[in-house]
Amino acid sequence: MKTKFAHTASLPGLEVPGAVLRPFAGEQLMLMRAEGKAGSPLAPHAHPHEQITLVVSGRLKLRIGAEWLELGPGDIAHVPSGVEHEAFFIEDSVVFDAFHPVRQDLLDKLK
Template sequence: MSEKGNVFAFADAAEVEVLDEVVSRQILTFNDEIMMVRVICRKAGPAGVPHSHPHVQITSVESGMFELTIGGRTERLKAGDSFYVPSGVHHGAICIQPGVLVDVFTPMRQDFLKPT
C-alpha cells in the first residue's frame, strides 16, 4: 500500500491486494481528504457488488469494458469513459472485458486501509 501523503505514486511499488477471483485493488496515494485506487479486473464477472458509501466517487475507465449501474441507470463504459457516484447512491459494476478502473474518493476510504 502507498503511504499516506506520498506526492508521487508508483504502480510497481504499490501492493496489489487480491479481493476475489475477479478483482484486485491497488491503493496509489491518499491523504485524509482524497484517495486514488486502481481496480484491476482480471476476467469477466462482478467488479463491484451493488453497494453504497458516504464517499463521493469519480472513476475513469483506463482499459477494458464495464457495465455500470448507478442509481438504477445502467450504461456500458470503455477505455476513456468515466462516471460519477454521489454520496450514498447505490451502484455496482460488472466487468465485461478485463481491464482497469481508476477510482478517486473523497473523503479517503479509511475502510480500505489495513490496520497497523
C-alpha cells in the first residue's frame, strides 16, 4: 500500500463554469475540493455515485431532487446515487464532496 498526501488547494484543478474542482482519490473513495464563485451556478446533473457535501466556507443553495437547501459553514448534505442535483453559490465558497465509488469520469478529465 502506498500512502498518498496532498494540500487540497494545490491539487490539479478542473475548471467548470463557476467553480474549480480538485479531486483526490483513493482506491474506492474520492474527496473533492470545490471552489465556487459567488453568483455562479453548477448545472443540474446526476451520477451513479453516492455523494456527501460538506461546506467549509461561504454559502450556497443546493437542490437535491425537488428539495432546495441553503448551506453554510459546517453544514453537510447527502446526495443519493442517481438523484439529480444542482448548486448556486451565494458567496465565494469552499466545499468538500465525498464520492463512492471513485468518479473516474472527473479524474479522466484532468489527464
